[in-house]
Amino acid sequence: MAKPKDGCVQAAAGPIAAAPAGGAKPAGESKPAGGETMTAQVGKPAPDFEASAFVDGGFRNVKLSDYHGQWVVLCFYPGDFTFV
Amino acid sequence: MAAVAAKHDELKSLGVQVLSASTDSRFIHKMWQEQELSKMVRGGVPFPMLSDAGGKIGAVYGVYDSAAGVDIRGRFIIDPDGVVRAMEVLTPEVGRNVSELIRQVKAFQHVVATGEVTPSGWQPGKPTLEPGPDLVGQVWAKWKTEMAFD
Secondary structure, three states: OOOOOOOOOOOOOEEEOOOOHHHOOOHHHHOOOOOOOOOOOOOOEOOEEEEEEEEOOEEEEEEHHHHOOOEEEEEEOOOOOOOO | OHHHHHOHHHHHHOOEEEEEEEOOOHHHHHHHHHHHHHHHOOOOOOOOEEEOOOOHHHHHOOOEEOOOOEEOEEEEEEOOOOEEEEEEEEOOOOOOOHHHHHHHHHHHHHHHHHOOEOOOOOOOOOOOEOOOHHHOOOHHHHOOHHHHOO
16 A cells, blocks of 8 residues: 655644524624634534544544544543643 | 543443544644553554644634633533534643543433433433423432432
């Protein structure tokens, strides 16, 4: 198998805005980078995203929606090599 | 993250996919895995380690500390329909309790499978409650506070 190539920079979409429900929101409010309009809440759909990732010894982009149909535990933490 | 990795077999047996995320790059994740995590947990962390450089994903999940430029400790349980079932957010000094995470996963899976509800401190095998008109005002007869702690 050819060794996968990986550049220094890997674009990933970050937060992916859901289609505005019923068109109720003005167009400007659904832009993904804002972060103010989509917020994770219990009982509501988890905001989808795409991130570059270290997986199984290699690098690839991962989307939350790739795991639809499975239980997912998503853990944020302050940083690699921290103490707790 | 090493504690989550140590319990990964149990989480996997529950059908749970773990994803970890910090603002570090994927290259740093690789180094942390190789230099440290693989020495804490046999085989290292077995789940995808996501890079949230810039904190945009963390911002959407309410865990991005813009002053420090990092995602603080936040843990989300997401069901197979993509709905957030639980969240726990801590300031960085206190680590999470993976046993409580597993208890919550089991409780949510039980609730989804049965339509029952699980009272405070429920563990698998312990009594659940069936919500409905007959239960109103009768919880005292079916459930005692000690049951939350044994």
